[in-house]
Amino acid sequence: MTHEVVIIGTGPAGLTAAIYAARASLNPVIYAGMLPGGQLTTTTEVENFPGFEHGIMGPKMMADMTAQAERFGTKVVYETITKVDFSKRPFTLWIDKTEIKAKTVVIATGATAKTLGLPDEAKLMGRGLSTCATCDGFFYRNKVVAVSGGGDSAMEEANYLSKLCSQVYLIHRRSEFRASQIMVDRVKNNPKIKIMTPWTVEKPVADASGLTGIIVKNLETGDSTELKVDGLFMAIGHKPNSDLFLPWVDVDSHGYIKTTVHTATKTPGLFAAGDIADPTFKQAITAAGMGCQAAIQAQKFLEEHEEQ
Ligand SMILES: Cc1cc2nc3c(=O)[nH]c(=O)nc-3n(C[C@H](O)[C@H](O)[C@H](O)COP(=O)(O)OP(=O)(O)OC[C@H]3O[C@@H](n4cnc5c(N)ncnc54)[C@H](O)[C@@H]3O)c2cc1C
Structure with a gap:
């Protein structure tokens, strides 16, 4: 048939x-x-x-x-x-x-959507972890979030989230961004976005209700620290x-x-x-x-x- x-x-x-x-x-x-x-x-x-x-x-x-x-x-x-x-x-x-x-x-x-492969990632998707700012940004109004990535979509997500959230960390493992200069400049000039390079997200920190923070590591110094964030948006393509x-x-x-x-x-x-x-x-x-x-x-x- x-x-x-x-x-x-x-x-x-x-x-x-x-x-x-x-x-x-x-x-x-x-x-x-x-x-x-x-x-x-x-x-x-x-x-x-x-x-x-x-x-x-x-x-x-x-x-x-x-x-x-x-x-x-x-x-x-x-x-x-x-x-x-x-x-x-x-x-x-x-x-x-x-x-x-x-x-x-x-x-x-x-x-x-590509993800970072973090521990407990699947469990925390929709409970602090996201791959889509347009979809989930609204849930993080007036909260602190991080965006991981260095391309145009990471810049876009960070800018979009800066209009909703109280603070946005943009975390990228290299010192240079892949994104176009105009997008990078927009992010750099945005007072609500704090750029962290060369940093990487090591693991999420969560309680029973979801994400409460992330452990991030500086790839130059090897120092690790906890960032208190309510959401992490993985914008790596x-x-x-x-x-x-x-x-x-x-x-x-x-x-x-x-x-x-x-x-x-x-x-x-x-x-x-x-x-x-x-x-x-x-x-x-x-x-x-x-x-x-x-x-x-x-x-x-x-x-x-x-x-x-
Ligand atoms: C966590 C998350 C939250 C989101 N939230 C929102 C939101 O709030 N609002 C919104 O508008 N969008 C949201 N999105 C985006 C939205 O889900 C997508 O834009 C939408 O699902 C795309 O639909 P699609 O039909 O193109 O493909 P998909 O939803 O990706 O479906 C693809 C389908 O193809 C099937 N498939 C793949 N390969 C084969 C094969 N070889 N044989 C048979 N079947 C195959 C898969 O099994 C699946 O059924 C979200 C996405 C994610 C990941």
């Missing part, structure tokens, strides 16, 4: 694509991979997705989105796609040795999950899939939506919006190719 639409990934992008494709009677099949529900299942409260006046827990939001996609006939498969061949249509995908055929495919495999698709998509220097018109990739019938194709915003609402575009694009593609 050849599916009309196969969607890879059950984050907000993939599930929104599924809702639209299912309501267009395309009987989508969606593969959940190793993180069913996507990144939001690893967080607590989501306060910036429209429609939830009092916020919603990330795992609940994704369970509801999955149920909504299933209600319209989406088939959710809790497997990981291990290989693809998009050289000719219908496309072929594999789960190990099991072959799947699809007329169109939406890649919605997300981008994984993301790894887009695009390796599997490389011959059939163009990627930028970081591995984000390049799209042309509204989620279309260089391969006709192949679309990419959400964080995997978004080096800039990386939000649930933008991912969902791209998922919607991808499903409508897939539907148009099928109509134009008289394959429905």
